[in-house]
Amino acid sequence: MIENDIRIEEIWRLAQRAGFTDLKLAVFLLEPLLLGVGEFEEFLRGGRDSTHEFIKATRAFMQNQRNFFLYKGPPAPRDSRYRYGLTGRISLSPATITVREGEPVKLKAIVTNDSKSVWLPVSAGAGAVMLGCHVHYADGSVFRESYQWVALTSGEGHKIFPGETVAVDVELSALPRGPYVLEFDLVSNNVCWFAMNGSEVVRVGAEVLRRDL
Numbered sequence: 001m002i003e004n005d006i007r008i009e010e011i012w013r014l015a016q017r018a019g020f021t022d023l024k025l026a027v028f029l030l031e032p033l034l035l036g037v038g039e040f041e042e043f044l045r046g047g048r049d050s051t052h053e054f055i056k057a058t059r060a061f062m063q064n065q066r067n068f069f070l071y072k073g074p075p076a077p078r079d080s081r082y083r084y085g086l087t088g089r090i091s092l093s094p095a096t097i098t099v100r101e102g103e104p105v106k107l108k109a110i111v112t113n114d115s116k117s118v119w120l121p122v123s124a125g126a127g128a129v130m131l132g133c134h135v136h137y138a139d140g141s142v143f144r145e146s147y148q149w150v151a152l153t154s155g156e157g158h159k160i161f162p163g164e165t166v167a168v169d170v171e172l173s174a175l176p177r178g179p180y181v182l183e184f185d186l187v188s189n190n191v192c193w194f195a196m197n198g199s200e201v202v203r204v205g206a207e208v209l210r211r212d213l
Helices: 008-017 037-044 048-062
Strands: 022-025 068-071 089-093 096-100 105-112 129-137 142-151 165-172 178-188 202-209
Touching: 008 022, 008 068, 037 048, 089 178, 089 202, 096 105, 105 178, 129 165, 142 165, 142 178
Parallel strands: 096 202
Antiparallel strands: 022 068, 089 105, 105 165, 129 142, 129 178, 178 202
């Protein structure tokens, strides 16, 4: 059997590259240090001579012993690139809205991350969490699924952590004249709609009137 010398400095350098955050070396003595009764009592009291002998024996034993433990620190929190457990709460106002043809549909939303995952911002691409809207006619038939998505935070956005709540100004593109039901759900880009995980959707009635009324 060919054995290589263990170079702890090299192992630690490679471990850091792999993401480990700490390395601990064990100091121990398996070979017994035999003491007389008086020497043993002196050792328990921390006597200088017996303690020195123990340290000397331990150092000699440890010359060819290297037991070490690598630590990666606490696991990174799960984020919205993964479907499991993605849920949220949505509150919208007003509950019904009336606009004229050509006008955008504007609402106020309060969104809470009630999952254990960190929601990524719109700049993340895949896994970015946004507020999505499906538009249905008043009779329940579909006008357009995934009509529009709205970012939860402004600009490039920022992460939304578990338990965090954000206020969102929602502005949907103008709809043709008629009555609608706007169904809002949270969506993780290229991952899933939150309703697939049992998260509740919120519906708002909308009426689009002729411009001249």
